[in-house]
Amino acid sequence: MGTFLQFVVLGLGLGSIYIGLGTGLLLVHRATGIINFAQGAMAMWGAYVFAQLRVDGTLVFPIGSIEFARRPPIEVAALIGILTAFVLGLVVHYLVFRPVRHAPVLAQVVVSVAVMITIQALVVLRFGPNNIDVASILPEGSISVLGTDLPTREIIMAAIMVVLAAAVWAYLRFTRAGVATRAASENERAAVLMGFSPDRLAAVAQVVAVVLGTISVMLGSSLTGLNPDNYTLLVVPALAVLLVARMESIAVVVVAALLLGAFQSVIGLLVTKSWWPVWAQSGLDQVIPFAVVMVILFVQGKRLPSRGSLQTIRLPDVSIPKLKPVPAVILLVLGVAALSFTQGTWRFGVTTSIIVMLLALSYVVLTGYLGQISLAQGAFAGAAGFALSKMTSAWGVPFPLSLILSALVATALGMLVALPAFRIRGAQLAIITIAAALAIERFVFNNYTLSPPEGNPIADATLFGLNLGVREGRDLARISFSVMVLVIAAILVWVFIRVASGDTGRTFLAVRANERAAASSGIDVRKTKLIGFAISAFIAGIAGCLIGFSRGQLSAESFTVFAGLQVLAVAYLGGITSVGGAIVAGVLGPLGIVYTLLRGVFDLGEYYALISGLGLIITAILNPVGIAGATREQVAWVRRRLSRSGPPPSTVPDAPAPKEPSRV
Amino acid sequence: MSDKGLHTKGLTVRYGGLVANDSVTIDVDPGTVVGLIGPNGAGKTTFVDAVTGFTASAGEILLDGTRIDALPPHERRTAGLSRTWQSGELFGNLSVAENLLVAARAGGWRTLVRDIFVPRRKVSDDVVSRALEVVGLADVADTLARDLTLGQQKLVGVARALAGGAEVLLLDEPAAGLDSMESRAFAARVRSIADSGPGILLIDHDMSLVLGVCDVVTVLEFGKQIFTGTPAEARTDPTVVAAYLGAPVEASHA
Amino acid sequence: MPETPEPLLETVDLAAGYNGVPAIRGLSMSVGPGEVVALLGPNGAGKTTSLLAMVGLVPLLGGEVRVLGAPLGRRRPHQVARSGVLLVPDDRGIFYGLTVREHLRLAARRADPERERQVLDRFPVLRNLDSRRAGLMSGGEQQMLAIAKALLAGPKVLIIDEMSLGLAPKIVQEMLPAIRDLAKEDGIGLVLVEQHIELALSIADRGVILNHGRVVLTGAAGDLLRDRHLVEAAYFGAEQFADTEGTLAG
Ligand SMILES: Nc1ncnc2c1ncn2[C@@H]1O[C@H](COP(=O)(O)OP(=O)(O)OP(=O)(O)O)[C@@H](O)[C@H]1O
Numbered sequence A: 001m002g003t004f005l006q007f008v009v010l011g012l013g014l015g016s017i018y019i020g021l022g023t024g025l026l027l028v029h030r031a032t033g034i035i036n037f038a039q040g041a042m043a044m045w046g047a048y049v050f051a052q053l054r055v056d057g058t059l060v061f062p063i064g065s066i067e068f069a070r071r072p073p074i075e076v077a078a079l080i081g082i083l084t085a086f087v088l089g090l091v092v093h094y095l096v097f098r099p100v101r102h103a104p105v106l107a108q109v110v111v112s113v114a115v116m117i118t119i120q121a122l123v124v125l126r127f128g129p130n131n132i133d134v135a136s137i138l139p140e141g142s143i144s145v146l147g148t149d150l151p152t153r154e155i156i157m158a159a160i161m162v163v164l165a166a167a168v169w170a171y172l173r174f175t176r177a178g179v180a181t182r183a184a185s186e187n188e189r190a191a192v193l194m195g196f197s198p199d200r201l202a203a204v205a206q207v208v209a210v211v212l213g214t215i216s217v218m219l220g221s222s223l224t225g226l227n228p229d230n231y232t233l234l235v236v237p238a239l240a241v242l243l244v245a246r247m248e249s250i251a252v253v254v255v256a257a258l259l260l261g262a263f264q265s266v267i268g269l270l271v272t273k274s275w276w277p278v279w280a281q282s283g284l285d286q287v288i289p290f291a292v293v294m295v296i297l298f299v300q301g302k303r304l305p306s307r308g309s310l311q312t313i314r315l316p317d318v319s320i321p322k323l324k325p326v327p328a329v330i331l332l333v334l335g336v337a338a339l340s341f342t343q344g345t346w347r348f349g350v351t352t353s354i355i356v357m358l359l360a361l362s363y364v365v366l367t368g369y370l371g372q373i374s375l376a377q378g379a380f381a382g383a384a385g386f387a388l389s390k391m392t393s394a395w396g397v398p399f400p401l402s403l404i405l406s407a408l409v410a411t412a413l414g415m416l417v418a419l420p421a422f423r424i425r426g427a428q429l430a431i432i433t434i435a436a437a438l439a440i441e442r443f444v445f446n447n448y449t450l451s452p453p454e455g456n457p458i459a460d461a462t463l464f465g466l467n468l469g470v471r472e473g474r475d476l477a478r479i480s481f482s483v484m485v486l487v488i489a490a491i492l493v494w495v496f497i498r499v500a501s502g503d504t505g506r507t508f509l510a511v512r513a514n515e516r517a518a519a520s521s522g523i524d525v526r527k528t529k530l531i532g533f534a535i536s537a538f539i540a541g542i543a544g545c546l547i548g549f550s551r552g553q554l555s556a557e558s559f560t561v562f563a564g565l566q567v568l569a570v571a572y573l574g575g576i577t578s579v580g581g582a583i584v585a586g587v588l589g590p591l592g593i594v595y596t597l598l599r600g601v602f603d604l605g606e607y608y609a610l611i612s613g614l615g616l617i618i619t620a621i622l623n624p625v626g627i628a629g630a631t632r633e634q635v636a637w638v639r640r641r642l643s644r645s646g647p648p649p650s651t652v653p654d655a656p657a658p659k660e661p662s663r664v
Numbered sequence B: 001m002s003d004k005g006l007h008t009k010g011l012t013v014r015y016g017g018l019v020a021n022d023s024v025t026i027d028v029d030p031g032t033v034v035g036l037i038g039p040n041g042a043g044k045t046t047f048v049d050a051v052t053g054f055t056a057s058a059g060e061i062l063l064d065g066t067r068i069d070a071l072p073p074h075e076r077r078t079a080g081l082s083r084t085w086q087s088g089e090l091f092g093n094l095s096v097a098e099n100l101l102v103a104a105r106a107g108g109w110r111t112l113v114r115d116i117f118v119p120r121r122k123v124s125d126d127v128v129s130r131a132l133e134v135v136g137l138a139d140v141a142d143t144l145a146r147d148l149t150l151g152q153q154k155l156v157g158v159a160r161a162l163a164g165g166a167e168v169l170l171l172d173e174p175a176a177g178l179d180s181m182e183s184r185a186f187a188a189r190v191r192s193i194a195d196s197g198p199g200i201l202l203i204d205h206d207m208s209l210v211l212g213v214c215d216v217v218t219v220l221e222f223g224k225q226i227f228t229g230t231p232a233e234a235r236t237d238p239t240v241v242a243a244y245l246g247a248p249v250e251a252s253h254a
Numbered sequence C: 001m002p003e004t005p006e007p008l009l010e011t012v013d014l015a016a017g018y019n020g021v022p023a024i025r026g027l028s029m030s031v032g033p034g035e036v037v038a039l040l041g042p043n044g045a046g047k048t049t050s051l052l053a054m055v056g057l058v059p060l061l062g063g064e065v066r067v068l069g070a071p072l073g074r075r076r077p078h079q080v081a082r083s084g085v086l087l088v089p090d091d092r093g094i095f096y097g098l099t100v101r102e103h104l105r106l107a108a109r110r111a112d113p114e115r116e117r118q119v120l121d122r123f124p125v126l127r128n129l130d131s132r133r134a135g136l137m138s139g140g141e142q143q144m145l146a147i148a149k150a151l152l153a154g155p156k157v158l159i160i161d162e163m164s165l166g167l168a169p170k171i172v173q174e175m176l177p178a179i180r181d182l183a184k185e186d187g188i189g190l191v192l193v194e195q196h197i198e199l200a201l202s203i204a205d206r207g208v209i210l211n212h213g214r215v216v217l218t219g220a221a222g223d224l225l226r227d228r229h230l231v232e233a234a235y236f237g238a239e240q241f242a243d244t245e246g247t248l249a250g
């Protein structure tokens, strides 16, 4: 009992960080409608600055640094850390989020993913990839309760964060600016008409959120030390906390954060016991909270959105594709040419691009057409990949069958994930799926009893005696393998276009636009979602299998949540609503053509992550509706210009409405 | 009264402590236009929501003699009960024609297979053009729904409700935002739709429209039916005037 | 116009529209303290566009808007609102996620119970809905909230688009005179867009009728009420007026 209580209290340290991040997430979401995936990363920077000052008296900037003769006292260092956070919040708001403030919310979410990648890369470059120790601002000590010595540091930490969260609550609740903050994210035009500047309100929210997060990480990291990966991904449990609070209640954020911290700490204690089953040692601290959150949301959710609920995610427009033989043939010929004129790493890059294109296409189906944001696509791909490994190595299932069966495994998983989507929508669904992905990653892919650490081998494919394996001798990417990938991709794209341009595609778009109206037009919304998830997961599953074939074996690292987020980001920036966008995404995507080019031509080495993060940010600011969409708009504009003969029409111009945000 | 058409018996809706519909009994027979009027917040939209399955209710709802109160919304629609929304609720990012096609062709697993292997060419587009002609909007078929003016959006809503074929139409303030000329034209359209078969329930605050076109008028106040009768009776009925009209309405206005 | 003091809001030869194509042209009108102007016209005439242009939500393509004597210039919409020109847009401009109480708090820069009582007296229904989320309210209740909220902010100029949209006849009959009285008492300049021509003209001082983006008829409200056939003609065929702006003798 005594140890149990001790672990509960120890967990309050982690809980304090969740309060800081969770409250910040809530504030930013309230002010802008964005889920800021970079919350953890942004909070980490100021804490790193603080820690480094205490380690060797160096004040580190993103570029350059100042060395103090003596280490500054801890209060000064802490103040500098908080000041850094303040500046970081301002800079990120004005340079990054503000330029995309009129873009669809998903664009802003993608930008936040890019900021996360950038800051994490910057931390690795400036502070190193290893754990560093952090000085403790609070005194160590203990009090004795019921005969157990409990650490006071964690308790004080939690108290500080509770007070800060309460201050934020009071701001939102009692000040006019606070109420306006909530109003502005819902209906920007209406807020403007009342004399508020939504932009300024958003800036305040962003800065307060970063400062709050930084304080919590500065306090909390003194327990564990700082490490670029952990603190970046702490945003996921903080998001789960946000969900329990229905993205509204700070009081619930605080309680849920502390409970989650305590729970994870206690689980850490329990798994070390001898009676604990071995297969359940990893990932439970993620899986159980996820399951709890999902059940809560599902029970509270409604079959159809209730009257006056906000349209959750605004997405770029879709132009319905047509199957045109000439461009199709040109594309195929280009693909074959690209594959036959390259070899080795280059051909491998092209092949990977085709596979990433398929992953992006799965997002086009699910997010672009059906309007459901799922961050579990990586997990779908992973599930198919691992199934493939079992089928080819353990059971000897022959090639085309093994591919299809494995993709069907992913399809089944996809339809399972569709179940929460029946009642959970928009941003909440996005968070649920990323939590699901993280849980699957930790509990299944990282679980040595299910997935051996030495990897999951995948046997080469052969068809009618033709060897479709990826490697032979020193050839890294055999042409027959690459052509197989191209053929499979072409078939899937063809199927996609038929579905998207048919009745099914239109049904998807109707559900995306307005579930209530869709139901009143005779559409079975649930079945439609099930179909969308099934198609999307099938495509992702095929992509996962192809990744498996191309590597010869799979490990947990092949399908991390982080990689999944990166693919979503490029899929969005390529153009989340079209095949063209998926192709652009494939070219830009991780390990694809552009990557190979950057690697091969310029030796960027350790700067690759930083450059890809910055590249994503800049692309998003320049093309808030995606590259393919922007190109289409430009082409349409040029056409209009060319076809416009005589005076312009005086009424009803055919151009789309201005992108003023509003409900509908 | 025939079995055909829409009939509710004792329809009751509660939102927490608020009784938004209190035992409402309404008959919409084929070919008739029934007006539903009442003060703001009386429960008119709630009635439509309940009948079409968008809010939970107690009591009986019969369509062509069959109970439909247990069906989910989309099945009530396919059974022939069609509605419009007070706030438009079009699919803003689809063209007007596509808005109507959504209603005319439902999806499903079988549709998916057909889409892949034997895609339908644009055959039944006459469904669309016919519905658009009924509301007089044939020229905006290819415009994005969100680029229409308020009045046009309402009319497209009516066309969408017609597109899949309907036994009974429930129209929630379809003429709000129409100018008086357009509103008069709309009255003629409502009449001709009803003459072609379907029963219509019409909610609107434009009295020249409602009292001009309806066969029967029902008045709700605080969720209760306080009056049912002909428009002529409604014009001068003291309870209706006190609760809703304010002043007796002459036969034509604005 | 006779005895009109310095106008609060004035447009001079205004043109505005979307994507560089004007939807209204040559609009000149003004509203002074305590004055009520009804802006009328058939669907698609350009009424909403005119109002949006007055507060800077639609880019000007020509002409000028003068607010309290100074040109609108590069002022941004929220600054226009702060200077006392409030627009109630046709989508009502309310926040589905906020309660009635929160709307009222947002509206008033400083809490003023006296004024709040005055305004709520005009819309007693809202009193019972204090903690209801706006998204759950009925269409008419939302409209009342939108107007109450704007009145509470203490505007100098109040512009209401589709003022009676979704309101029950009785409410409209009571509200229009009430709003006019409020405008007269507080010296608010009021611009109304309405589909009920007669009701609007019965409380307005002046009427401006738009068609196809141009002013086709202006005049004192009383005169317009008397000469209904001219108003009808303005609604029907704009062409006959399109070049020479018809004006009724005052
Ligand atoms: N989900 C809900 N929870 C609580 N109250 C609700 C809910 N939905 C509606 N109401 C209330 O129920 C009452 C009836 O609303 P309804 O929309 O049916 O009115 P209506 O007759 O259509 O009015 P209007 O003419 O203004 O559109 C209103 O007072 C409204 O605020």
Ligand SMILES: Nc1ncnc2c1ncn2[C@@H]1O[C@H](COP(=O)(O)OP(=O)(O)OP(=O)(O)O)[C@@H](O)[C@H]1O
Pocket: A651, A652, A653, A656, A657, A658, B147, B148, B149, B150, B151, B152, B177, C018, C023, C041, C042, C043, C044, C045, C046, C047, C048, C049, C050
């Ligand atoms: N966002 C937009 N993009 C392009 N054109 C528009 C847009 N909004 C309005 N228009 C066009 O501008 C013209 C004037 O529209 P406006 O909304 O000002 O008319 P209105 O007089 O308010 O009509 P209503 O009475 O139907 O509200 C119309 O022809 C309309 O089609």
Ligand SMILES: [Mg+2]
Pocket: B044, B045, B046, B086, C138, C139, C140
């Ligand atoms: Mg209603």
Ligand SMILES: [Mg+2]
Pocket: B150, C047, C048, C049, C090, C161
């Ligand atoms: Mg308008």
